[in-house]
């Protein structure tokens with residue numbers, strides 16, 4: 001059996017077109033959505049991610065602002081930059097690109113971003129809101145993108161067993177809470193480095209999500225025939241044949257697993273483009289909330 005290859009790039013383009021239309025509508029009414037990205041230091045992979053995020057913003061018609069700070073920046077200076085963006089009415093979404101240099105505490109930084117502008121969904125208030133299903137929160141972009149791909153491909157989650165490899169706060173935990181909620185109604189198993197006999201768990205998955213960062217971790221014998229396999233991993237592997245000197249690899253042995261699975265996401269071109277699309281969607285949502293609050297206030301002042 002050959003799996004259906006899930007085209008995250010095409011699905012991401014559809015969402016970005018919807019975001020661009022909503023951006024144009026809001027801009028015509030006086031609120032142009034704006035996203036600011038803070039990049040600390042000169043990590044080459046982070047620079048690529050940040051550039052693709054700001055480019056996508058620009059293409060959707062949003063304000064995009066990139067704040068580049070040296071790796072030697074102090075935590076207080078970084079807080080100052082975040083505070084400035086928190087107070088800036090042109091900016092509706094703020095994200096601080098991770099990882100940060102070791103002298104800066106990522107938790108403190110993520111908590112400094114105002115929850116209403118935390119379009120990454122990493123502030124504890126938004127983590128909690130997402131966990132209890134409160135729609136005022138922002139759901140992190142990668143799990144939101146996987147949920148969107150499941151809907152797009154009409155993959156049944158109700159009563160199905162989802163196994164997630166990895167337990168990060170960015171991908172795996174929020175995805176588990178979205179999938180087990182009433183609606184999707186999946187049964188979810190989270191696994192990690194200390195899980196005994198990982199293959200025994202992955203083989204039971206109707207839907208297998210892998211977010212680890214170890215190329216080749218998931219081999220065909222670890223996958224149930226017909227399963228839907230979502231590969232979140234993105235690792236730069238040196239490759240002299242490639243002009244860039246590296247290729248991006250997922251965690252799944254793609255060729256062998258594609259022979260056995262029912263659906264599979266490629267790397268690149270699967271989950272990655274959805275992450276950017278959902279980040280833009282969160283930014284438009286943040287701008288829309290500000291816009292509605294403002295217009296409601298204006299109507300009230302005018303007595304209508």
Ligand code: NAP
Nearest residue numbers: 142166167168171192193211212213232233234271272275
């Ligand atoms: P992370 O914080 O790097 O954590 C990796 C997780 O994998 C940890 O929970 C770790 O377990 C687990 N793990 C490591 N080795 C394992 C093994 N042999 N068996 C089972 N579990 C194992 O995770 P992340 O931030 O979610 O990132 C994971 C990967 O996804 C990375 O390659 C990252 O670049 C990529 N990513 C891609 C996107 C995208 O848009 N495509 C977005 C986000 C992340 P412990 O907790 O026990 O250490």
